[in-house]
Amino acid sequence: MEELVFTEREYVRSLGYILTHYLPLMDRLDIPQDLRGKRGVIFGNLEKLYDFHSHYFLPELEACPREPAMMARCFLRHSESFGLYALYSKNKPQSDALILHHRHDIFKKKQQELGDMMDLSSYLLRPIQRISKYSLLLQDMLALAAVYVAEIQAAADLIRFQMRHGNDLLTMDAIQDCDVNLKEQGQLIRQDEFTVFFRKKKCVRRVFLFEDLILFSKTKKTDIGNDVYIYKQSFKTNDIGMTHNSAMSALCFEIWFRRRKSEDTYTLRASSVEVKKAWTTDLERILWDQAAHSREMRMQERVFMGMDRKPFMDIQPSDAAICDRAVSCVVTGRSKELHIQHTTYN
Known part of the structure; x- marks a missing residue:
């Protein structure tokens, strides 16, 4: 101290x-x-x-x-x-x-x-x-x-x-050729290199996990020996799901997409068990947080639209209630009356 x-x-x-x-x-x-x-x-x-x-x-x-x-x-x-x-x-x-x-x-x-x-x-x-x-x-x-x-x-x-x-x-x-504004994707949580399997393809990718985005890039050496990362693709985290384990290897986990075919699954193989655990833990937290936020937003929308409350259920039928009403009016310049019928239901 x-x-x-x-x-x-x-x-x-x-x-x-x-x-x-x-x-x-x-x-x-x-x-x-x-x-x-x-x-x-x-x-x-x-x-x-x-x-x-x-x-x-x-x-x-x-x-x-x-x-x-x-x-x-x-x-x-x-x-x-x-x-x-x-x-x-x-x-x-x-x-x-x-x-x-x-x-x-x-x-x-x-x-x-x-x-x-x-x-x-x-x-x-x-x-x-x-x-x-x-x-x-x-x-x-x-x-x-x-x-x-x-x-x-x-x-x-x-x-x-x-x-x-x-x-x-x-x-x-150092991320290049990226058409996504990374400053709007929340905090960068972690980044690591993975072997990525998609359908019958296999490649090595540098993967970045933001709060709102997962981004795949390819590492490239510059003339002076520095690493740059060429943008390949990205997906919003609220569009994906995750499976912690894969039959392929104990080092693998899977990322899949809602409303897509099962073959559109990305399998990521980490360099170690520790890297895999860190990624799956962070992804699980992000997905749970987003699910909770979406549920809260839906409840707020239902309340706003009156779908989740019954504010008029305590109103009882009454003989004084107006159930049917006819209104007659004469339209200027016309010889016949226009009748508007209003009906109110109890």
């Missing part, structure tokens, strides 16, 4: 050091042309991270009793702010490209002026290293805890999710 507080102070100090000494360089008149207007690309959301840690997270940790559960609650209270790390991770490759690949002298000169052993790129790696450190420290707390284990586990899960989510955001940017 003491290590968490001590290293947090050092981390906040290093973030402040970057903002004090390196960030102002972006406002200089002699800044290289290809760095102009690139403040956000180089530093990402570092200022927001510093504000969060210096004004909120560190003071709470320092005031917190040195108990694992109490410290875990500090993480859980700021779960939304830890989402800053996924965005920072997503931006980091662009930052590296500007700093490392172009080798700008302006940053090197500043390092020499400060007499610093570390360069700017090393300092900018600190948030990536820090969130990994949180994960390790929380695992240590979990091993020591005798009570409130669930809260510590929830904090550890929160940090692990943000670490994975940063990679997921990077991978989403």
Whole structure:
């Protein structure tokens, strides 16, 4: 617990050091042309991270009793702010490209002026290293805890999710030729490579599971060795069903479609039992949530249309009720009367 507080102070100090000494360089008149207007690309959301840690997270940790559960609650209270790390991770490759690949002298000169052993790129790696450190420290707390284990586990899960989510955001940017707006498909839950069987075809696909969409893509290497994912097809999750097991293999599960033929079933073979279990668990949760939402929407529609209530059943027959009524009127310009018969039923 003491290590968490001590290293947090050092981390906040290093973030402040970057903002004090390196960030102002972006406002200089002699800044290289290809760095102009690139403040956000180089530093990402570092200022927001510093504000969060210096004004909120560190003071709470320092005031917190040195108990694992109490410290875990500090993480859980700021779960939304830890989402800053996924965005920072997503931006980091662009930052590296500007700093490392172009080798700008302006940053090197500043390092020499400060007499610093570390360069700017090393300092900018600190948030990536820090969130990994949180994960390790929380695992240590979990091993020591005798009570409130669930809260510590929830904090550890929160940090692990943000670490994975940063990679997921990077991978989403690498999906090409996709005609679906992925920002409208809910949160990206997970992504893995599967061997996919469909009818008599077999292929390897990178599959992405969003809250509202499952997407199939083909991995392709670029000229510089990076992976990109060529979009192949996708299906809305509210159109599919799932079978946990397949006769083909213990590593397989099936995805099928409502209102389609049984042969239109996709069998996905995972690389391990753990991967299969993770996918089937998440898919099952998504499908149950959608089923519950659809049922609720149908009930609301029935209530709105009066199909699920009988509001007039307590009205009793009465001799005073008007059951039949004839209305006579003369239409101007015509010689005969128009009779309108209204009938009311009890």
